[in-house]
Amino acid sequence: MSELALRPMRRRARLIPNGWAVFAFGVAFFAVLPIVVILTTAMEDTGSLWSHVVAGILPQATRTTLTLLLGTAILVTVIGTGCAWLVTAYRFRGRAFLEWGLLLPLAVPTYIMAYAYMDVLSPLGFIQGVIRDLLGYSSPREFRLPDIRAMWGAITLFGFVLYPYVYLTTRMMFLTQAANLVEASRTLGTSRSAVFWRVALPLARPAIAIGVSLALMETLNDIGASQFLGVRTLTASVYTTWIVRNDLAGATQIASAMLIFVVVLIWLERFARRRQRYATNAQRSRAMAARPLTGVKGALAFTIGFLPIFIGFVGPASYLLTAAIRRIEFAGISPHIVQATINTVxxxxAATVFVLVAGFVVAYASRIRSGPWSGSFLRLSTLGYAVPGTVLAIGVLIPVAALDRFIDRSASDWFGLSTGLLFMGSGCALVYAYTARFLAISSGGIEAGLSRIPTSYDHAARTLGYTSTGSLLRVHLPLSRTALTAAGLLVFVDCMKELPATLLLRPLNFESLATLLYGEAARGTYEDAALAALVIVAIGMLPVTLLARVGTSSSEPAALRDRAQDDRSGGPVSEADSEALVTRMVR
Known part of the structure; x- marks a missing residue:
């Protein structure tokens, strides 16, 4: 058959989707459905509700949110970038501990941080009591510190919890900057401090922008800390409008305004690095030589680096441990804690399993049939992570509640039975929200893991007669165990810590550790929630430990890394070598 006759057949083959592409489309559809529902619902005519939202809620909530985002952005940038440069450019006693210890605040959710410091820094708390004793005062009426329930308190707490996002990305950029760039600037007479401002910092701007955008999205997603600290953000306004005022339409319209914030944050992150181009030969570059600090300078450097760890992790973790021990000694372990732990796990x-399966589907579909459609499915599946949990909860509630009503009405008409809230009452809606929100973690991590597997392995498996599904089971899954494990761990911990979506979509009489903590703190019974908070922090340590190992060890086989590098660079990996290795794997 001639080449001209084959071309129409090839075009038709590309237009016919395979099973993986169909599944990837389904995943992307369900991931983006809540966002579409929010936008379409917000555009419906609600009479005078929208005018009330615009006049009475949006202006104040928007100003408060912008102030909180701006203050948090400045603080996380200063702390994260400064600590990243400190442990990269200098060598002193205790630096090895700071390198991974500066990630510890990631284990403390923002609402737990606010919960702990509200009790510790209250007028009747331990710190203010010690200060009054030292100054000779006898009661809070005579002396009291400024109330932490204010904007400055929220900015401070958010900054010391979320700076690791900037620290992690910026430190990796500092580590990959070639030493010859720094040495060249030093030969031109540039001081070490000027090297930071004129060389290292400009090159790290893309990494800083990514870290700040992640921190701001976490700030926008928060509801517990904002409520505890009396800061009425857009997220808190959504919750109040929906739950307290029973106005779902108004909450939907505020949620649509929050989507604009998310789009602006993403655009700002892209805009900040639109002209940034940085390339280096990772195989030949040398790490920057760290300047040794000894004596007083070394001690001062360690103290500066340890301060964010103390404020963001050691302080709240010590309080939680002490309060939990006191509570257990006084009343034992409450059965509500046990039940909440079982519910949370x-x-x-369940959500982790769904997220991993869905993430692997879109990532693998993008690998075996690369193109604009599969790439679009992969990108659409990640949109949920940028959407705050309260917004996503509304987008999930409306279609799931409509489906529950349809099933209940159909069952009543056909069988005379009432199914009630089949999906809402069973927790399926909550699992759906978790899946849509954290799918980006799974698909991104799995895609990165699959990208390290040479494409020659796929070709070798095909020559042995294996389909794409057979290659997945025999080749890609075994080589992706590390990526799957890491993604599953991160998703599981994020699901356990998620408060906004859980608070709004949980079934009746269902308490998770996060919602139990929120309820006890809202009632002022801090001791009862200390154990729940301590469990969340302890489990949150798992991904921090995983992140601390990044760059220091790898469980990936060295032969696979070498072959992947050779395959990407057009090196010596041959089809015969790949076929021999794949043959051993599949047999």
């Missing part, structure tokens, strides 16, 4: 585990 069960729902988080």
């Amino acid at each position: 069960a729902v988080s585990a």
